[in-house]
Amino acid sequence: MKKKKILGLALALVITLSSLVGCGSNGTFTGQADGKHGAIKVEVKIKDEKIQDIKVIESSENIVLSEPVFNKIKNVMVEKNNSNVDAISGSTETSKGYIAAVQNALEKAGIKSDGDKIVVEHLKEEETTQEYDVVVIGAGGAGFSAALEAEKAGAKVVILEKMPSIGGNTLISGGEMNAPETWVQKNVGIENDSAETFYNDTLKGGDNKGLPEMVKILADNAKSAAEWLRDEVNVKFIDDKLFQFGGHSVKRALIPEGHTGAEMISKLKIKADEKEIPVKTETEVKELIVENGKVTGVKAKNLAGQDLTFKATKGVIVATGGFGSNVEMRKKYNAELDEKYMSTDTPGTTGDGIVMAEKAGANIMNMEYIQTYPICNPETGVISLVADSRFDGGILVNQEGKRFVEELERRDVISKAILNQTGKQTYLLWNEKIDEISNTIDVHKSEYEMLIKQGLLYKADTLEDAAKFFNIPVDELKKTAERVSGFAKNGKDEDFKHRGKLVSLEEGPYYIQKAIPSVHHTMGGLVIDTETRVLDKDGKIIPGLYAAGEVTGVVHGTNRLGGNAITDITVFGRISGVNAAQGK
Structure with missing residues (x-):
């Protein structure tokens, strides 16, 4: 019996050693x-x-x-x-x-990697000169919207993107889109909105520095743009919920499934593939080709090192986004927004389209107006989508545990208020009841887990526990929560006139998150007319050149209201595509 046991152990050891050797x-x-x-x-x-x-x-x-x-x-x-x-x-x-x-x-597996690092290169070579009716620069929401409408109008289209992936800032955004009188407003019983109200909110939100005629086009076409995304592009929006971003008088922001711009970009790409519109990534446009005063194409370079020429028989559409990731360009127009600010933007938002259009004679405006998003990750600068609980009753407190601003104020107002607090930071506080309304933790679970891991977000059973985690005075935080709970009961915020609906904070569990402002959107850019044609410094049309989205500077004035970017890129992207295809 003993011999059998020893034999069995020996056999097991041989098998174990064999598996280790073979691994x-x-x-x-x-x-x-x-x-x-x-x-x-x-x-x-x-x-x-x-x-x-x-x-x-x-x-x-x-x-x-x-x-x-x-x-x-x-x-x-x-x-x-x-x-x-x-x-x-x-x-x-x-x-x-x-x-x-x-x-x-x-x-x-017991395998080591050594030697010099291998650079991932684009090795596929292509024709050095190619001809299309319309060349779109930028594969974000504006670029795809433009390309699809240009193709629908009968044009042969190509999209050029310098980054290895598509989507731009649209992809990493929350993807919410403002529009009045939508099917979702009808579903949730909102009847006091209109294109005129949206127009007034947007113009006022930018301190009347946006061009009124452009804001009117935005407001008048927002609903049809949303329906186009829903019906033709197949973007899925949540049917029974809206956000009310700061500066808006009513809830009007449509929320895509997944609460990010990935829904919109993935569906736009599927539609572009259906229409056989080529999207050339890792293809950086270097300059616009101007012949006899007309833009007739672009010069580009791909990662294989090829110099490429893309001729455009009808028009070039610049949809390259803003310059939030270009620190030197930010400092050029607004010295305050230097290296000490991180950015929510993708690395590709470096202002290339503005610079190349300027070289072709384009005019620019509102370049000094650069927006920060108030609630971002203090370690990475990335916008926090978990913190969208702020739109459903979450409150902002400072290091002293006190509220200091209305949570649904404009982004620039909240950001400036945060920067005036101890440590130039804030804490967002909400409870389980608010989370049940917002559902942001479940939808953005990976971000939530990352913030927990980084020590930037904490779930607490009590307010005492929440205060202790971030070294906030317990008595002050409790006093603030009690005051807010009172406002929630009587329906009136006596301190900051909260324009939404506050929620009682009497019961936990609680969530508390540390945040800072980060550069988010550049309001300035190219001057375009109502047909999205780029204008020169004398106000004259530059033939063959169109622009849409954050690369333009005519819509938002001093400050862009939350949810207006998706509306902007879709409305003006579509217009630019139709007009470029027609050579209008």
């Missing part, structure tokens, strides 16, 4: 690392110590942004049998997380 050559191994929005988990298949395949089995990264990044890095790793790959510019945190996850799996 360095064959098998499937899992690895994990943190990306931009949480854990990335991969499965790496190894045969004869060579990488055969890599699968992402878990990820909280934006699927539209991350998929092409993962695929490019995977292809290089498999081809070179080496995980020592350089991060892709423009998707640095996501690609670093993916690379680290693969390397974690390879370590478990």
